[in-house]
Amino acid sequence: MKNTRRLTHRGVAVVAAAAAALAFTACSPAGADSSADAAAESSFPEKTITIVVPYAAGGLTDIAARALAAGMEAELGQTVIVENKEGASAITGTTEVSMAKPDGYTLGFAVDNALAQSEIRDTAYTYDSFVPVRSMFTQPYVLVAGKDSGFTSIEDIAAAGSTPYGVSGIANPQHLDAAVLLDELGVEGSAVPFDGSAPLTQALIGGNVPFAIADVSSVKQYVENGDLVAIAVLSSDGEEIEEFPGVPNLEELGIDTSEMVLPVWGLFAPAGVPDATLETLKAAVDAAVDSEGFQSVITTNGMPLLTGEAAENWYEDARKSGAIVKSLIEKFNIQIG
Amino acid sequence: MDFSDVLYGFQVALQPENLLFALIGVVIGMVIGILPGLGPPATIALMLPLTYVIPPEAAIIMVAGIYYGAYYGGTITSVLLRLPGEAASVVTVYDGHQMALQGRAGPALGISAIGSFIGGVAATIGLIFFAPVVAQFAVKLGPPEYVILAVAGLAMVSSLGSAKPLKNVISACFGLLIAMVGIDVITGSSRFTFGSFDLLGGIDFVAVAMGLFGLGDILYELEKGELGARIKGKIGRVLPTKQDMKDSSGAIARGSVIGFVLGLLPGGGGVVSSLASYATEKKVSKHPETFGHGAIAGVAGPETANNAGSTASFLPLLSLGIPSNVVLALVYGALLIQGVTPGPNLISEQPAIFWGVLASMVIGNLMLLLLSIPLIRPFIALIKVRLSILSSLVVVVTMIGVYSVANSTFDMWVMLVFGVIGYLMRKTGYDPGPMALAIVLGPLLESSFRQSMLMSSGSLGIFIERPVALIGLLAIAAVIGLRVVLGRKKVFQSLPSDS
Amino acid sequence: MRKHAKAHAYRSSSLVIALVGMAAALYAMSLPLGTFAQPGSGLWPLIVSIVLTVCALLLLVTENDPSDYESAVARTVVAVFGFLLLAAFIVGFQFVGLTIPSLVLIFVWLRWLAGEPWRLALLVSIGATALFVTVFVVLLSVPVPNDPIVSLLTGRGF
Numbered sequence: 001m002k003n004t005r006r007l008t009h010r011g012v013a014v015v016a017a018a019a020a021a022l023a024f025t026a027c028s029p030a031g032a033d034s035s036a037d038a039a040a041e042s043s044f045p046e047k048t049i050t051i052v053v054p055y056a057a058g059g060l061t062d063i064a065a066r067a068l069a070a071g072m073e074a075e076l077g078q079t080v081i082v083e084n085k086e087g088a089s090a091i092t093g094t095t096e097v098s099m100a101k102p103d104g105y106t107l108g109f110a111v112d113n114a115l116a117q118s119e120i121r122d123t124a125y126t127y128d129s130f131v132p133v134r135s136m137f138t139q140p141y142v143l144v145a146g147k148d149s150g151f152t153s154i155e156d157i158a159a160a161g162s163t164p165y166g167v168s169g170i171a172n173p174q175h176l177d178a179a180v181l182l183d184e185l186g187v188e189g190s191a192v193p194f195d196g197s198a199p200l201t202q203a204l205i206g207g208n209v210p211f212a213i214a215d216v217s218s219v220k221q222y223v224e225n226g227d228l229v230a231i232a233v234l235s236s237d238g239e240e241i242e243e244f245p246g247v248p249n250l251e252e253l254g255i256d257t258s259e260m261v262l263p264v265w266g267l268f269a270p271a272g273v274p275d276a277t278l279e280t281l282k283a284a285v286d287a288a289v290d291s292e293g294f295q296s297v298i299t300t301n302g303m304p305l306l307t308g309e310a311a312e313n314w315y316e317d318a319r320k321s322g323a324i325v326k327s328l329i330e331k332f333n334i335q336i337g
Numbered sequence: 338m339d340f341s342d343v344l345y346g347f348q349v350a351l352q353p354e355n356l357l358f359a360l361i362g363v364v365i366g367m368v369i370g371i372l373p374g375l376g377p378p379a380t381i382a383l384m385l386p387l388t389y390v391i392p393p394e395a396a397i398i399m400v401a402g403i404y405y406g407a408y409y410g411g412t413i414t415s416v417l418l419r420l421p422g423e424a425a426s427v428v429t430v431y432d433g434h435q436m437a438l439q440g441r442a443g444p445a446l447g448i449s450a451i452g453s454f455i456g457g458v459a460a461t462i463g464l465i466f467f468a469p470v471v472a473q474f475a476v477k478l479g480p481p482e483y484v485i486l487a488v489a490g491l492a493m494v495s496s497l498g499s500a501k502p503l504k505n506v507i508s509a510c511f512g513l514l515i516a517m518v519g520i521d522v523i524t525g526s527s528r529f530t531f532g533s534f535d536l537l538g539g540i541d542f543v544a545v546a547m548g549l550f551g552l553g554d555i556l557y558e559l560e561k562g563e564l565g566a567r568i569k570g571k572i573g574r575v576l577p578t579k580q581d582m583k584d585s586s587g588a589i590a591r592g593s594v595i596g597f598v599l600g601l602l603p604g605g606g607g608v609v610s611s612l613a614s615y616a617t618e619k620k621v622s623k624h625p626e627t628f629g630h631g632a633i634a635g636v637a638g639p640e641t642a643n644n645a646g647s648t649a650s651f652l653p654l655l656s657l658g659i660p661s662n663v664v665l666a667l668v669y670g671a672l673l674i675q676g677v678t679p680g681p682n683l684i685s686e687q688p689a690i691f692w693g694v695l696a697s698m699v700i701g702n703l704m705l706l707l708l709s710i711p712l713i714r715p716f717i718a719l720i721k722v723r724l725s726i727l728s729s730l731v732v733v734v735t736m737i738g739v740y741s742v743a744n745s746t747f748d749m750w751v752m753l754v755f756g757v758i759g760y761l762m763r764k765t766g767y768d769p770g771p772m773a774l775a776i777v778l779g780p781l782l783e784s785s786f787r788q789s790m791l792m793s794s795g796s797l798g799i800f801i802e803r804p805v806a807l808i809g810l811l812a813i814a815a816v817i818g819l820r821v822v823l824g825r826k827k828v829f830q831s832l833p834s835d836s
Numbered sequence: 837m838r839k840h841a842k843a844h845a846y847r848s849s850s851l852v853i854a855l856v857g858m859a860a861a862l863y864a865m866s867l868p869l870g871t872f873a874q875p876g877s878g879l880w881p882l883i884v885s886i887v888l889t890v891c892a893l894l895l896l897v898t899e900n901d902p903s904d905y906e907s908a909v910a911r912t913v914v915a916v917f918g919f920l921l922l923a924a925f926i927v928g929f930q931f932v933g934l935t936i937p938s939l940v941l942i943f944v945w946l947r948w949l950a951g952e953p954w955r956l957a958l959l960v961s962i963g964a965t966a967l968f969v970t971v972f973v974v975l976l977s978v979p980v981p982n983d984p985i986v987s988l989l990t991g992r993g994f
Contacts, residue, residue: 791875
């Protein structure tokens with residue numbers, strides 16, 4: 001009997017001490033949080049960082065992300081892995097990033113079109129669901145035609161009254177740009193959709209569609225060996241591009257490209273990541289971008305890094321692109337359900 | 338091309354490092370193929386970081402090993418457990434499992450390995466000799482040809498199993514409808530999703546197949562009360578008999594050709610090859626009534642065809658640089674990481690890769706064959722386990738497997754729902770095969786049809802104007818016509834004896 | 837009268853399928869159908885649902901032998917129980933990961949669905965679960981939701 005009471009006293013003492021400790025931490029939540037946060041931030045990263053790529057493995061975004069991850073790993077001394085979560089025009093993976101804990105351990109790497117989906121479909125995220133970490137690269141487009149298609153110049157296309165053309169996805173930037181172009185030339189076009197750039201390239205080579213606006217990396221070698229003809233290029237600075245010397249830029253041909261969109265890739269995180277963590281991430285990412293592995297991936301595949309103002313304001317520019325995409329879809333009455 | 342190139346290829350392939358990677362790939366592939374859910378795409382994606390550090394030839398060799406190792410693993414579960422690892426293995430379920438139930442699992446697995454080897458080698462030889470020519474031809478094939486292909490495939494599903502043909506059509510139609518759930522590729526709008534985010538991604542084939550064939554089957558057997566071992570008594574021979582080899586030789590030869598031709602068509606590959614081979618064998622067999630009840634030609638043919646097909650499907654990638662399915666896209670990515678851009682110039686710029694890979698396919702297939710023979714006995718031991726115990730393990734493994742495809746518990750629910758459907762189908766005399774196959778063929782058919790219409794601005798004439806499509810159309814018409822005419826003949830012949 | 841109805845009970849499945857087909861066709865018509873030149877998303881579903889409905893109706897009328905069909909028997913309860921058990925597994929999986937649901941499922945399955953002795957059920961469930969966790973979670977790194985046992989084992993704590 002006596003023993004139990006002593007124990008009970010001890011028990012009470014322990015509980016009281018625990019309660020006091022709890023009360024102490026609870027009393028000053030801001031203080032407690034910030035000290036906990038500061039502790040977390042200063043030791044970030046402590047575990048594996050995941051970069052979510054909302055596309056299938058093996059694609060351009062994926063291999064760039066993997067090169068970046070390798071570089072970041074070297075900088076941070078922590079494992080950085082790439083997780084592929086493809087589906088639904090990148091909405092699946094992007095949604096996952098938006099719903100992840102904003103602690104810096106989950107990042108997203110995608111082309112800005114993934115974010116633009118929030119403007120045109122009912123997605124769980126908006127541009128405000130994320131905070132940009134760093135801009136990555138862009139890629140110019142090229143207007144190509146099959147060698148037997150009969151189209152070798154912009155005039156040929158303008159002369160056609162109506163024509164089918166290929167797209168690698170409905171309402172993606174290439175599709176919208178082609179729609180704008182044909183509209184300006186006064187040609188009635190009907191888009192034949194393919195499931196990605198590989199099937200589209202094949203259809204172009206095989207003569208199943210006459211022309212398309214495509215990414216440089218998918219078609220470069222076929223232009224070089226003559227299977228495809230490069231008619232014009234579209235790039236952010238209105239100039240020719242080095243992969244296709246002598247091929248005019250659409251702007252040089254007098255086409256109004258103000259409504260045309262080009263893809264921009266970037267790294268982003270769910271909104272709410274503490275500033276200190278962001279700084280650490282940015283430093284690591286900058287170093288990784290400069291790394292040999294990453295540089296070689298983007299150079300081989302013709303994906304120039306964004307620089308200067310474009311790099312600084314990429315997220316705002318992405319927002320504007322999103323609005324343009326939305327208006328173009330409405331203008332051309334493209335059915336996307 | 339001259340033989341020195343081919344020899345060079347073998348030189349590359351036989352280097353110890355590359356041999357090792359071929360072995361690793363094949364073993365991993367087999368294990369993956371046996372485990373439901375984890376298919377070649379997921380596995381190869383997991384292995385991508387590894388490809389950073391190994392030379393490009395080794396990378397492709399390993400990936401190729403995984404690819405057809407996985408096909409064989411899928412065959413193992415089809416034969417032993419009536420669980421098709423992937424769409425191409427569905428056809429094997431019919432006669433392969435029946436053979437297992439008759440105590441002939443060994444010959445079934447054995448002939449699959451042998452047929453796969455021969456098919457793979459034949460296709461590789463085909464690639465070596467015909468690659469450039471065929472590549473130029475294959476690239477011209479487009480949506481109209483795929484329509485014909487898919488239609489032919491769907492028409493052939495009715496020759497599967499023993500359910501009433503009308504019920505097979507219904508089963509196939511359901512499969513087509515299920516395939517429509519999700520985002521419509523052409524317009525990007527959502528169909529049959531009823532607002533659910535999970536359904537937006539469509540319904541996964543693996544979840545459906547595991548549910549229809551695995552769960553449905555297991556619960557049906559449990560209800561029947563048949564809890565004992567699926568086969569009682571001795572296992573019987575482990576290797577195919579001389580008679581088996583004789584019976585299968587024609588099937589293997591035909592399967593090689595069918596598989597090679599169809600494998601060149603992007604997206605066609607495994608499923609349609611195996612279907613076409615099965616239908617052909619049933620047609621040319623002297624005992625068509627044995628099909629569905631353990632005819633070895635019904636296993637030998639499709640298995641040969643789908644391996645020949647998967648080998649042939651490397652062609653567009655190797656000679657043109659265009660990957661024709663998900664797995665090859667991963668291979669493409671792996672090469673890009675290495676700084677190698679597959680394309681028309683691969684053969685001249687990187688001969689080691691091109692010829693080395695082709696030669697390694699021969700070696701890899703051989704390894705598969707040699708590895709599988711001693712493993713047959715232990716595998717068969719699996720089905721001697723009581724169904725009551727085996728079933729409990731199979732359900733858990735398939736559940737995790739299905740989950741692992743996309744780390745989604747939604748897929749587990751899908752599998753459960755299809756388990757109920759599979760059970761009901763068995764209770765009402767429907768065959769799940771056509772449904773499963775239609776899920777794979779449906780999207781191809783629909784998107785190709787709509788693409789064709791867009792290409793031709795609505796004119797159905799496109800199917801007649803293009804030579805290949807026209808040939809295909811005439812062939813289908815001929816087959817159907819023959820069936821009708823022969824069927825009438827039989828009816829007339831039997832009339833007098835009926836009255 | 838009842839005998840007559842019972843004799844034709846097997847037709848109910850064809851009827852149900854026909855009704856499903858009609859429902860699908862109605863849904864398809866609510867989607868944009870487009871034209872042949874510009875097929876909308878509803879065109880193909882409509883075609884397939886119509887074929888389905890027609891076949892089901894044909895079957896309803898022409899199928900005259902019920903030998904394909906099996907009715908519910910006493911043991912059907914076993915099948916239902918099996919499904920419920922699996923549903924419970926999935927729910928459990930979402931909350932506590934793989935280990936516990938697997939243990940429970942296999943044990944209950946073996947003991948009550950398959951009538952095996954409880955010692956065997958226990959042994960197999962523990963052994964199999966250990967195997968599955970090792971292969972899938974440890975070796976293949978399948979990201980299973982918050983599994984307390986796995987966390988304990990891998991030192992991540994509760």
